[in-house]
Amino acid sequence: MGGGSVKRKEKRAVTRDALRVTSDGYTEGHAKSGVTADLPEIETWPNQYKGYEITIEIPEYTAICPKTGLPDFGTIRLRYMPDKACLELKSLKLYIHAYRNLGIFYENAVNRILQDVVAACRPVWARVTGEFTARGGLHSTIEAKYP
Numbered sequence: 001m002g003g004g005s006v007k008r009k010e011k012r013a014v015t016r017d018a019l020r021v022t023s024d025g026y027t028e029g030h031a032k033s034g035v036t037a038d039l040p041e042i043e044t045w046p047n048q049y050k051g052y053e054i055t056i057e058i059p060e061y062t063a064i065c066p067k068t069g070l071p072d073f074g075t076i077r078l079r080y081m082p083d084k085a086c087l088e089l090k091s092l093k094l095y096i097h098a099y100r101n102l103g104i105f106y107e108n109a110v111n112r113i114l115q116d117v118v119a120a121c122r123p124v125w126a127r128v129t130g131e132f133t134a135r136g137g138l139h140s141t142i143e144a145k146y147p
Contacts, residue, residue, distance in 0.1 A: 026067060033066035034104025035112060040095045042120040044085035054086065055079045058096050061130070066103035074106070074132035078117065081124040087117065106132050110142040118146045 021027050058076040065072055076096065080087075095116070099109060114128040126146045132139065 043088040043091035080126035
């Protein structure tokens with residue numbers, strides 16, 4: 001038994017070239033990738049009823065990992081209670097397809113989708129869930145809610 005100490009690899013941020021870089025090489029640029037991307041507008045149509053829920057499942061979501069450049073796949077599930085407007089599905093489909101070549105992390109994508117849905121139709125409440133296919137043995141589910 002030696003008296004030497006075991007060095008642990010710590011996850012701490014250091015400054016390199018005016019960017020925050022973690023010991024794994026993630027930069028703030030990676031973290032913010034896709035968050036402010038220009039995406040197609042989600043259109044709406046006037047709601048005629050109150051007190052019901054809409055669930056939209058999008059099983060073919062794809063985007064690009066901003067760090068590795070590898071494709072990410074998953075299912076996006078959108079549940080909301082409309083107030084004065086409902087989401088128009090064709091424009092929602094075009095909006096989701098715009099993520100196909102966008103570098104964005106799962107967490108940012110789910111939160112960005114929720115933000116854009118809320119801005120488009122001002123629902124009573126909304127929930128976006130992303131279930132992403134396993135990579136490296138890990139399966140991720142991300143959920144964002146409004147309000």
